[in-house]
Amino acid sequence: MKHQIFLKNYLLLIFIGIAVVLQVIILNKHSTQGDELTTLSRQIAEINKENDIISEKIASLSAVTTIGEKARNYGLTSSVRVLSLTASLPLAANLGLSQ
Amino acid sequence: MDRRLSVIFIFFFICFSLILVKLFFLQVISFENLAGLAEKQRSSELTLAASRGRIFASDGSPLVINKKTYGVFLEPKNISDKEKVINTLAKELDIPSASISSKLNNTSFLWLPIAHQIEEDKKEEIALYKLPGVGFIDETKRYYPEASMAAHVLGFVGKSSAGDDQGYFGLEGYYDQQLRGRVGRLTQEIDPAGNPILTGSRQAVPAEDGRDLKLYLDKTIQFIAEKNLKDGIERYGAAGGTVVVMDPKTGGILAMASYPSYDPADFREFPQEFYKNPAASGSYEPGSTFKVLVMASAINEGKVKSDTVMDENGPVEIGGYTINTWNQKYHGKITMREVLDYSSNVGMVFVEKQMAKDLFLRYIESLGFGQSTGIDLQEETSPELRPKNKWYEIDYATASFGQGIAVTPLQMVRAVAAIANGGKLMEPHMVKEIKLPNGTSISVAPKVVKQVFKPEITSVLTEMMVSAVDNGETRRLKPAGFRIAGKTGTAQIPIAGHYDSEKTITSFVGFAPVENPRFVMLVTLREPTASPWGSETAAPIFFAIARELFSYLGISP
Numbered sequence: 193m194k195h196q197i198f199l200k201n202y203l204l205l206i207f208i209g210i211a212v213v214l215q216v217i218i219l220n221k222h223s224t225q226g227d228e229l230t231t232l233s234r235q236i237a238e239i240n241k242e243n244d245i246i247s248e249k250i251a252s253l254s255a256v257t258t259i260g261e262k263a264r265n266y267g268l269t270s271s272v273r274v275l276s277l278t279a280s281l282p283l284a285a286n287l288g289l290s291q
Numbered sequence: 292m293d294r295r296l297s298v299i300f301i302f303f304f305i306c307f308s309l310i311l312v313k314l315f316f317l318q319v320i321s322f323e324n325l326a327g328l329a330e331k332q333r334s335s336e337l338t339l340a341a342s343r344g345r346i347f348a349s350d351g352s353p354l355v356i357n358k359k360t361y362g363v364f365l366e367p368k369n370i371s372d373k374e375k376v377i378n379t380l381a382k383e384l385d386i387p388s389a390s391i392s393s394k395l396n397n398t399s400f401l402w403l404p405i406a407h408q409i410e411e412d413k414k415e416e417i418a419l420y421k422l423p424g425v426g427f428i429d430e431t432k433r434y435y436p437e438a439s440m441a442a443h444v445l446g447f448v449g450k451s452s453a454g455d456d457q458g459y460f461g462l463e464g465y466y467d468q469q470l471r472g473r474v475g476r477l478t479q480e481i482d483p484a485g486n487p488i489l490t491g492s493r494q495a496v497p498a499e500d501g502r503d504l505k506l507y508l509d510k511t512i513q514f515i516a517e518k519n520l521k522d523g524i525e526r527y528g529a530a531g532g533t534v535v536v537m538d539p540k541t542g543g544i545l546a547m548a549s550y551p552s553y554d555p556a557d558f559r560e561f562p563q564e565f566y567k568n569p570a571a572s573g574s575y576e577p578g579s580t581f582k583v584l585v586m587a588s589a590i591n592e593g594k595v596k597s598d599t600v601m602d603e604n605g606p607v608e609i610g611g612y613t614i615n616t617w618n619q620k621y622h623g624k625i626t627m628r629e630v631l632d633y634s635s636n637v638g639m640v641f642v643e644k645q646m647a648k649d650l651f652l653r654y655i656e657s658l659g660f661g662q663s664t665g666i667d668l669q670e671e672t673s674p675e676l677r678p679k680n681k682w683y684e685i686d687y688a689t690a691s692f693g694q695g696i697a698v699t700p701l702q703m704v705r706a707v708a709a710i711a712n713g714g715k716l717m718e719p720h721m722v723k724e725i726k727l728p729n730g731t732s733i734s735v736a737p738k739v740v741k742q743v744f745k746p747e748i749t750s751v752l753t754e755m756m757v758s759a760v761d762n763g764e765t766r767r768l769k770p771a772g773f774r775i776a777g778k779t780g781t782a783q784i785p786i787a788g789h790y791d792s793e794k795t796i797t798s799f800v801g802f803a804p805v806e807n808p809r810f811v812m813l814v815t816l817r818e819p820t821a822s823p824w825g826s827e828t829a830a831p832i833f834f835a836i837a838r839e840l841f842s843y844l845g846i847s848p
Contacts (some may be wrong), residue, residue, distance in 0.1 A: 219490055226486030244359050245411065251353045251436035256514040 507543030578782030581693030777801025
C-alpha cells in the first residue's frame with residue numbers, strides 16, 4: 193500500500209517535471225519566433241508592394257486614353273457609318289395618339 | 292580586536308545602507324518614471340495606416356487608385372558627411388541645396404522631413420547611396436490611370452488644415468469620410484531587436500480601409516464625350532462647354548465632361564476656378580431646349596394638344612416688350628408640333644398663356660428647377676428661381692422659351708429624362724455601389740423623385756421632339772435611319788442687366804433610341820465664335836457623340 197502511494201507520487205512528480213520542461217521549451221521557442229514574424233511581415237509587405245506596382249501598370253496599360261493613342265499609332269480609325277434598311281413606326285402611333 | 296570588528300561592521304553597515312537608500316530611490320521614488328521607461332523599452336505602439344478607398348468605372352476598371360510613394364527624412368544626429376548628403380539629395384530630388392542646408396542647420400530637430408511622395412524608382416536610386424542619417428517613410432498618393440479624364444467628377448485629394456489627406460470637389464469631396472477609412476493601432480511587447488514577442492501582451496485595433504466606389508460612369512462613353520466636346524470647342528471657337536449623358540431609367544450618370552478642365556494629379560498647377568464642375572454648379576439660360584418642358588407641361592394638363600393650332604402671324608407685345616421668332620419668319624396657322632419644329636418663341640408664348648401662372652410655376656418646380664438635384668457631387672448648386680411675387684407677365688413669356696430663367700446642365704438633362712422614361716423625375720447619381728473592406732456591397736438604388744408627366748403624354752412629346760429633329764434645323768445632321776428625339780437651344784447671355792448682343796450659349800438636348808431610350812444627353816457650348824446658333828454648334832457635337840454611342844452600345848437603326 194505504502195509502496196503504491198510512493199509510486200503514484202513519484203510518477204506525478206515526473207509528470208510535473210516533464211510538463212515544466214515542455215512549457216519552458218515551448219515558451220522559449222515562441223518568445224524567439226518574433227523575428228520570423230517580422231521577416232514574414234516584411235515579405236508580405238514586399239509582395240503587396242509588387243502587387244500594387246503590377247496593378248498600377250495594368251491600370252495604366254488598359255486605360256482608354258492609352259489604348260486610343262496606340263490605336264491611332266497603328267492607323268486604326270473609328271468607323272460609325274450605319275445604313276438604315278427599314279424605317280420604324282412613330283412611337284405614339286403605337287398608342288393611337290399620333291395626330 | 293573588538294575595535295577592528297566594529298570598524299568592519301560599521302563599514303559594511305554603511306555600504307548596505309547606501310544600497311538600501313539607492314534601492315528605495317529606484318523602487319519607490321522613481322518607480323513610475325522607471326516603469327514607464329521599461330514599458331516603452333519593451334513595448335511598441337504602431338499606427339496602422341488605412342488605405343483610401345478607390346473609385347472604379349461601371350466596368351470595374353480603376354479611375355482612381357492609390358500608389359505607394361515615400362517621404363524622405365533626415366536624422367541630423369546620424370549624419371556624418373553633411374556636404375555629401377546635401378549635394379546628393381539636392382541633385383536627386385531637384386531641391387535647392389540651400390533649402391536642405393538651412394533645415395540641417397536647425398539643430399533642435401531630431402527628425403526632418405525633406406520631400407514627400409517620391410516614386411519607388413527615385414527612392415531606390417537614393418537608397419543606393421547608403422547615406423547614414425537619410426531614411427524613408429511609407430506614403431501614398433492618388434493615381435489616375437486615365438489621366439485627367441472625368442476630373443470634374445472625381446475631384447482631388449489635398450490636405451486639411453491639420454495636414455491630413457482630404458478630398459475636395461466631386462466624388463472625393465462628397466464621399467471623403469467614406470473614402471478615408473480609419474487608422475488602427477497595434478501595441479505589443481518587443482524584444483531588444485525590436486521583434487514582437489508572441490507570448491507577450493498584444494492589443495490590436497485593426498485599421499479599416501476606406502470604402503471603394505463603383506460608378507455608373509462608363510469609361511468609353513466618357514472618353515467619347517470628352518473627345519468630341521474638345522474637338523467641338525476647338526472647331527467652333529468656344530470658351531468652354533459641357534456634355535452630360537444620363538441613363539433616363541436609373542438617373543445614373545454615364546458621362547459628364549466639361550472644358551476647361553484640370554489634372555487632379557497636379558491640381559495646384561491649374562487655376563482654382565477650374566475645380567468646380569460646370570455641369571453641376573454652372574448656371575445658364577437654357578433657351579429653346581426649355582420649350583419641350585413647357586410644351587410637355589401644357590399637354591400634360593390638357594391645355595393644348597399636339598395638333599392645337601395657333602396663328603403665328605407676327606411678333607407679340609408683352610408688357611411693353613416685343614417677342615419675335617428667332618429668324619423673324621412667321622408661318623401663319625401652325626400646330627404645336629410645328630411650334631417645336633420651327634422653334635417659335637411666339638408659339639411658346641401662346642402655350643404659356645393657356646396655363647395659369649401658378650400652374651406654370653408649379654411645373655417648373657416639379658421639374659426640379661430652383662433646387663439641387665441631390666447628385667453625389669460635393670459642389671452641386673442650384674440657381675434660385677425668382678420669388679413668386681417677382682414674376683411679371685414678360686417673365687412668364689420669356690421663361691416659356693427658356694430665357695430669364697437660370698438652370699444647371701444637370702437640372703436640364705434630368706428634366707428632359709422625365710420625357711424619355713415615361714414621366715418620372717429621377718434623382719441623378721454618380722455612384723452605383725459602395726464596396727466595404729469586408730467584401731460586402733451597398734447598392735445605391737435608383738430613386739424616383741416624383742411622377743411629373745403621364746406616360747402617354749411623354750410618348751406624344753417624344754414624337755414631337757423626333758419631328759423637331761427630322762423637320763427642324765438639324766435634319767441634315769442626324770445619323771440616317773435612327774429616330775432621335777431632340778431640341779436645339781440658343782440663349783443670349785445676360786450681362787449686367789441686359790443681354791449681350793453677340794455672345795450666346797448654345798445647346799442641344801435629346802435622347803435615343805426613342806422606342807427604348809438608352810441615354811439622354813445635353814451638350815452646351817459657351818460663347819462659340821464660329822456661329823451663335825445651337826443647330827450649327829452644339830447639335831453637330833451631340834450627333835457625333837450619338838453616332839459613336841449607337842455603335843458602342845450596339846443600337847441598330
